[in-house]
Amino acid sequence: MPVESLPLFPLHAVLLPGAALGLRVFEPRYLDLVRECGRAGHGFGVCLIIDGEEVGAVASAAAFGTEAVIEDFNTGDDGLLTLQVRGRRRFHVHKVRVRDNGLQVADVSWCEADPVEPLQPEHGLLATLLHEVIDKVGGEHSKAPESHFDDAAWVGWRLAEMLPLENAQRQVLLQTGDPHQRLQQVLALLPE
Structure with missing residues (x-):
């Protein structure tokens, strides 16, 4: 390397x-x-x-x-x-x-670049949540093409960016190489 x-x-x-x-x-x-x-x-x-x-x-x-x-x-x-x-x-x-x-x-x-992979069914809720956050907050991601909302890496990074997380939580997500595992960690950080 x-x-x-x-x-x-x-x-x-x-x-x-x-x-x-x-x-x-x-x-x-x-x-x-x-x-x-x-x-x-x-x-x-x-x-x-x-x-x-x-x-x-x-x-x-x-x-x-x-x-x-x-x-x-x-x-x-x-x-x-x-x-x-x-x-x-x-x-x-x-x-x-x-x-x-x-x-x-x-x-x-x-680090290896994130592969472009579709969301797994168990993470579909996260794309919906991201839509809601972007609708509320607006900003540059409000013009993102709909296809981005099915890209596991993009959804994970945008949620890590926009949700009210601690720096230590964001750092853990940054260090996670697999986009699906990253989404699983984001899911675990959400309140019940």
């Missing part, structure tokens, strides 16, 4: 494949990261912070994360750089180095 180098942006949030996330960037190490990604045309890794804070000292992050691809950037009212990123591929961290500026760079291997 080939290993690649990926700069990390640890957060108190879990970025899921296909999900959008807004970031404010002001620390020099992360401004460097954005410049580097812009020049090289690649993304960076977002991992959930296990111990530590987003600002200041280097934080310990989860061993699984999601590649973030910059879709848009701007300057906020406060003069800080704002990014709109989207989760792409999941990865597993093998080793982390810390540069002199405090930026963490990881050796990662990419």
